[in-house]
Amino acid sequence: MRLKSEKIVFNKPLELSDAVKALAALKEIVGVSEIKDNYLYVFVKENHDLYIETIPDIEVLWIADRLGVSDRQAVVCLMEYPGFWDSLKDLLYLCKINNFKRYSVFTKNDLMGTGNRTWEEYIGESEEDAREFYEHILLVDDIVSIIKMDDEEEEEY
Numbered sequence: 001m002r003l004k005s006e007k008i009v010f011n012k013p014l015e016l017s018d019a020v021k022a023l024a025a026l027k028e029i030v031g032v033s034e035i036k037d038n039y040l041y042v043f044v045k046e047n048h049d050l051y052i053e054t055i056p057d058i059e060v061l062w063i064a065d066r067l068g069v070s071d072r073q074a075v076v077c078l079m080e081y082p083g084f085w086d087s088l089k090d091l092l093y094l095c096k097i098n099n100f101k102r103y104s105v106f107t108k109n110d111l112m113g114t115g116n117r118t119w120e121e122y123i124g125e126s127e128e129d130a131r132e133f134y135e136h137i138l139l140v141d142d143i144v145s146i147i148k149m150d151d152e153e154e155e156e157y
Contacts (some may be wrong), residue, residue: 007039009075014044025050039071041079053079058136089123102149103130108142121149 005023014022022044030040030052039060043051055078063085064074077084093100103122119140122130127146134140 004035006072007035009039009041009072009079011041011043011079018044018048021048022050026052039075041075055079062132062137086123093123099125101125103127104147104149105130105134105140105143106145106147107140108144111144 037057038054041053060074105119122133130146
């Protein structure tokens, strides 16, 4: 499998010769499994050392859709400003801008009383958004229901 240049983002602009060297190094060190369903964010240090971070396609496409930006811009957002989307949603929710609501997830483990995993709450526009977040981003596979917190519960925050 070959490297797809549209799925590789560098942390800074590179001269042509540096870009060729970086791509040649990437071909040698990046495994096939890392290429298939991931974007690559490459940190290029001053001494031309490379640090590679993989980001799943689903996460990049999800954040790109939510922010209305390109895939490459979403990669930069995720790597350079990792808490941006959550902070923005929290602020919009607290200021009652847009139609954001707070959601929680109820799983089979919760129903059976097994396990001690506590899932984070999700702030979003709909139950479908929350389900997509829990299933595809947090990888919760035993969802029984998505619970919208009512106004009384929301006022406690």
